[in-house]
Amino acid sequence: MKAGTDHYAALAIALAALILIGGYLTYSPGIYRGASAEWSDGHVDFSVECSGSDVYSAVLISGEKRLDRLYIYVDEKADGLYGEACAMASDGMAPLAFDRGYAAEQIAQMLRFRGFGQTETVDRAGLEEIIANTAGDPEGTGIMSVSFALPSSVYAGNDGDPLLRWIRGGGSLFWLGSEAGKFHSDGEGLRMVxxxxxxxxxxxxxxxxxxxxxxSYITGETIDNGFLDALSLKGSTTLFGLRGGLQLGFVREGHSSVAVAPFGSGSITVFAGGPDLEQFDDIGQTIASGIGPDSSVLDWEEGKVSRGTARGSMDSAGPCHLYVYMGGTYTDWGRTLYAP
Amino acid sequence: MRLEKTAGRFRRWAENAGHPLLTVFMIGLAARLLMMALALVFDSNYWAVVVRNINAGGGLYDIEGYFYTPVWGYVLGLMNSFSNAFLEIGEMGVKVPEIAFFEQSPNHTISIVTSLAFDYCSKAPLILFDLVAALAAGKLAAELSGDRIRSVAAFSLVWLSLTVMGSSGIIGMPDSIGAAFMMLSLLFLIGNRYFLMGMCFALAVATKFFPVFLFMPMAAYFFASEKGSGKAGLRFLMAAAGGFGILALIFLPQLMTGDITECFRFITDRTGFSYGSEGAPQIEGFTRVACYAAISAATVFAGIWVGKGGKEGLRKRMFTGAFICMTLCMLYPPAPQYLVALIPLLAIQISTEDRRFIVPWIIIWISSAIVFASTAPTNLLPLSLGTGWPSLDSIIGMFVFLDSSGGLFDHLNLVYVLGFAVQYVGIASIAAIYLRGRSGNGEKTFPENSGDEDTVI
Structure with missing residues (x-):
């Protein structure tokens, strides 16, 4: 019998070996990706390098909102207040239920492989500290809320709240998963604004x-300002989406899937929907590409790069920056290249 | 009588055809190559996300998108490296705004459509595993019957099963990986190659959990066949070494990074223990747990039955016990890809035990056709975007019709439910054949033996 199964033994060992090799390659794909740009007067020459095979897009964007660090606020008491929030939001959609700590981790991952590694998850005390410490110069600092309620100590629905002063001073607020600014909490109870x-x-x-x-929030209507195709945006729900500001992606009755609204010298970016794969990618693309409320797509090129380098050039009138990413709809790498 | 005639015709054809196996192989391969142009985009999108996550340096579990044990992910990782090194598949998929409204439907679908190149590339390894499962079934039939024609029959029944073809070729599910290793583990069990048996059994279970329900009949066979040999302990250790050795290697990356619980998220997701699970998902989850607990108890009785009869007829009892255990697994929940684990065992029963089992094989084939047809509009999307045929407008028209109400259910659900109802008829017909009494006579499977005892296929 043994002799009769020799071929199958070899086959089984070969298949097991292939799976293990696949395991090694899964965790060490060994693909190098890179991009560079040379800025000259009114012109940018760029190159995209990949040791494997991929598609790339190079997007020339005006009006940057350059972030140095992003703090993701996860309210440790959000789950306990969720029922109360649902009851209070009876006239509209209740905040979405999800694992907020996990969502924060995923947002950090989405930004990491797009070249933005400076993210940190903070709790109530951490958020208060960040706002206090950066109040003098909030430019370059971002705060993302994946929790439906902010601490009353930073935001209680008043024009002079520390958070609003912080945004007006140049800070960037990002919002996901609920109606932006609808609730605040002193840690004991929930208040609605x-x-x-x-x-x-x-x-x-x-x-x-x-x-x-x-x-009913899902829509196929697109916003034709170039960002949808240039950044391969995917989220097509407008639940909790914003009407106003710079709108990106998909739109329904004036509300868009992504919107960057000016607020003093700063901005408030609202991502519609919840923590889905599409929204995570849209968050990564929007933040990593450095889009501000007055941004526009100046030019955009796409192509293939296989085991080599692809080159391109664009006219770059005025202040602008270049966002290069690979993978298209399934973005697997990105870098923002600023003019010196 | 009709079954006997059909079996006789098959024997005459297989004996007279120059290369019957090659002919069957080519037919099945051609069918698969055509089917691979279709895709259940809801699932193929996830496979593209997995590949993206690998390319982004997130392995399998750091970035959202992969919820299974690592084996299938490693296969995708291997294919990704191959395509990076030698191919140029371009963009793996695109968002199609015109069909965004599909996502309003309660029927799982998505408006991101994977490319034909990606679909072919990701499914190609599954075709290899289909082939291995079919070859192993053929080899086992040959070992059990000593008849080359029965071996060809078993191979054909697996390779040409629409359930197997569609699971790999259309929906791109990794069930055939589990089925292939399950069949290899059975082959090595009766061939006394215990280290390999343990390795393949562990790989089968680590891919899809269903083969774990074969543990009791296989263990009963092992101890019954080793009774009196004085080497049972040592051989058991060899099997355990093969199994645990490969499991350690498979799960090594997750053990090192602390992601091991993520590997089994599909279990918590489907048993109602995930974050936010409540209501219907929790009820469905508990139903699954209850079903699998009952099946586990049944496998103990199957094991006792296999081991009790001594060495005479032990192989056949083991295969019958394994077949019954796997049939029980198919009671809930219904899904064509799950049946991939049953089809090779069913093929062995048809070709070596009782040809009447061809009836459930045919019914299951039909049920799979109905279920695959229920998602036809979205299955056609990659073809439409890749070639322009059929037009996107006609697909939208088909979807709107299927998604619209047909009374209690929408049309799509009606077709779906019909498919699953037929599937249950197929499962019930297996029980009916047992209740009416199996022939238990291998001679009745394929009429006259040609006398050619060459079992190598």
Whole structure:
């Protein structure tokens, strides 16, 4: 019998070996990716390098919002307040339920492989500390809330709150998974800010949350300002999406899947929907590409790069920066290249 | 009588055809090459995400997107490295705004459509595992019957099963990897190659959990066949070494990084223990747990039955016990890809035990056709975007019809439920054949033996 199974023994060993080799290659794919740009007067020459095979896009963007560090706020008491938030939001959509710590980790990952590694998860005390420490010069600092309520000590729905002063001074606030600025909490109970839309965005119906049917927020209508295709944006829900600011991606009744709204010298970026694969990628693309409220796509090229280097050039009138990424819809690498 | 005639015709054809195995292989391969142009985009999108995560340096579990044990991920990693080194598949998929509204449907679908090149590339290894499962089934049939024609029959019944073809070729599910290693482990068990048996069994279980339910019949066979040999302990240790050795290597990256719980997230996700699971998912999850607990208990009885009869007829009892245990696994939840683990065992029963089992094989084939057809519009998306045929408008029209209400369910669900109902008829027909009494006579499977005892296929 043994002789009869010799071929199968060899086959089984070969298959097992291939799987183990696949395991090694999964954790050590050994693919080098890189990009560089040379800026000259009114012109940028760029090169994209890949030791494997990939697609690339090079996007020339005006109006940068350059971040040095992003703090992701995860309220350790959010789960305990969730039921209360749902009851209070009875006139619109309740905040989405998800593992906020995990979402923060995923956002950090999405930014890491796009060349933005300076992320940190903070709790209530950490958030208060960041705002206090950077209040003098918030430019370059970003805060992302994946929690539906902010600490009352930084935001209580008043124009003079530390957080709003911090944004006006040049800070960047990012929001995901609930109606931006709708709730605050002192750690014991939850308070609702009834005029959050007007306070943050100047309009009572700035946020899309009127329908109870989550599927109704999904849309195929696109915003034709070039960002959708240039950045391969994917999230097509407008739940909690913003009407106003620089709108990117998909739009439904004026509310977009991604929007960057100016607020004093700073900005508030609202990502519609929840922590899905598409939203995670859109967050990575939007933040890593350095888009500000007054950004626009000046030029955009795409192509293939296989085991070598691809080159291109664009006219770059005015202040701008270049965002190069590979993988297209399935972005696996990105870098933002600034003019010296 | 009709079954006897059909079996007789198959024997005459296989005896007279120059290369019957090659002919069957070519037919199955051609069918697969055509099917691979279709894709269940909801799943193929996930495979593209896995490849992206690997390329992004996140391995399998650092970045959201992979919820299974690592084996299939490693296969995708291997294919990714191959395509990086030698191919140029371009963009793995694109968002199609025109079909964004598909995502409003409660039926799982997505408006990101993978490319034909990616679909072919990611499914290619699964075709190899289909082939290994079919070859191992053929070899086992030959070992059990000593008849080359039965071996060709078993190979054909696996290789030409629409369930197997569609699971790998259309929906790109890794069930055939588990089935291939399961069949190899059975082959090595009866061939007394215990280290390899343990290795293959562990790989099968680490890919898809269903083969774990074969443990009791296989263990009963082992101890019954080794009774009196004085080497049972040592051989058991060899099997354990093969199994645990490969498991240690497979899970080594996750053990080192502390991601081991992520490897089994599909279990917590599907048993209602994940974050936010409540209501219907939790009920469905507990139903699964209850079913698998009952099946586990049943496998103990199957093991006792296999081991109790002594060495005479031990092989056949083991295969029958394994077949019954796997059939029980198919009771809940219904899904065509799960049946991939059953088909090779069913093929062995048809070719070596009782040809009446061809009836459930045919019914399951039909049920798979119905289930695959229920998702036809989205299955056609890669072909439409890649070649322009069929047009996106016609796919949208088909989807709108299928997604619209047909009373209690939408049309798509009606087709889906019909497919699963037929699948249950197929499973029930296996029970009916046992209840009516199996022939238990190998002679009845394929009429006359040609006398050619060459079992090598």
């Amino acid at each position: 009834r005029n959050s839309g007007e306070l943050l965005f100047g309009s009572a119906d700035a946020i899309d949350s009127s329908s109870k049917d989550i599927a």
